[in-house]
Amino acid sequence: MKLNKKNPFEKIKLDVNLDLIDQCFSNIKLDPYAKGKYRYRALNRYIFKKGEWQLRTIAPLFQSSKYNSLWGDQERKFMELDFRMAMPELAKLFEAFLLRCEVTLEEIEVGVHSIRTLVGYDKPGHPAPEGVHSDGYMYTSIFVIRRDLGIDGAKTSLFKGRDKTGCLFSEVLDPGEALLIDDKSIFHYTSLGTTDLEKDQIRDILAITISPKDENPKMKDSFSK
Numbered sequence: 001m002k003l004n005k006k007n008p009f010e011k012i013k014l015d016v017n018l019d020l021i022d023q024c025f026s027n028i029k030l031d032p033y034a035k036g037k038y039r040y041r042a043l044n045r046y047i048f049k050k051g052e053w054q055l056r057t058i059a060p061l062f063q064s065s066k067y068n069s070l071w072g073d074q075e076r077k078f079m080e081l082d083f084r085m086a087m088p089e090l091a092k093l094f095e096a097f098l099l100r101c102e103v104t105l106e107e108i109e110v111g112v113h114s115i116r117t118l119v120g121y122d123k124p125g126h127p128a129p130e131g132v133h134s135d136g137y138m139y140t141s142i143f144v145i146r147r148d149l150g151i152d153g154a155k156t157s158l159f160k161g162r163d164k165t166g167c168l169f170s171e172v173l174d175p176g177e178a179l180l181i182d183d184k185s186i187f188h189y190t191s192l193g194t195t196d197l198e199k200d201q202i203r204d205i206l207a208i209t210i211s212p213k214d215e216n217p218k219m220k221d222s223f224s225k
């Protein structure tokens with residue numbers, strides 16, 4: 001079934017090599033825009049050309065403050081991860097997602113936002129510091145690649161309203177699970193992660209996003225809410 005206003009999300013199980021994808025997180029760097037030293041971030045952008053997924057040149061991420069209350073209306077530059085060895089696995093994720101989207105393959109850009117949250121005994125990790133939000137894309141998603149067993153919390157919820165009204169979903173997503181979201185219809189959030197263990201625990205996700213290929217990112221306001 002396609003994602004749309006009537007069917008704004010779907011939870012799926014991933015049939016991919018999670019370890020291979022997670023190995024690509026080994027060089028990920030701290031998010032220079034986030035407070036605290038627990039959030040790591042990278043961004044790769046792909047288009048489908050000549051029958052394959054091609055990496056686009058690095059470009060800053062721009063989100064309107066309408067969508068991102070913490071980091072809106074500013075350009076953010078993130079590193080790219082080297083996904084070459086895991087590209088066949090990533091392509092499977094793209095395919096599973098795009099099957100549920102009303103898009104033409106050649107007309108879209110796929111963003112792969114790699115986000116590592118460190119959860120420490122004395123420093124809880126916030127997977128969504130911006131709170132309940134949407135991201136201004138056509139479609140967004142949360143693919144959980146790794147979630148160490150010592151993590152409590154970090155529960156993902158979906159709402160009809162930004163003010164947490166109309167809860168549609170509220171569950172802990174395990175490794176190998178993903179939520180695909182019609183970003184124009186609903187809002188998402190993941191709660192604080194904590195741990196009783198002394199060793200830092202890791203939660204790695206890919207937020208895979210779909211947007212029109214040639215869209216000027218500063219035009220994100222044009223999406224209706």
Ligand SMILES: [Fe+2]
Binds near residue numbers: 133134135140
């Ligand atoms: Fe988000």
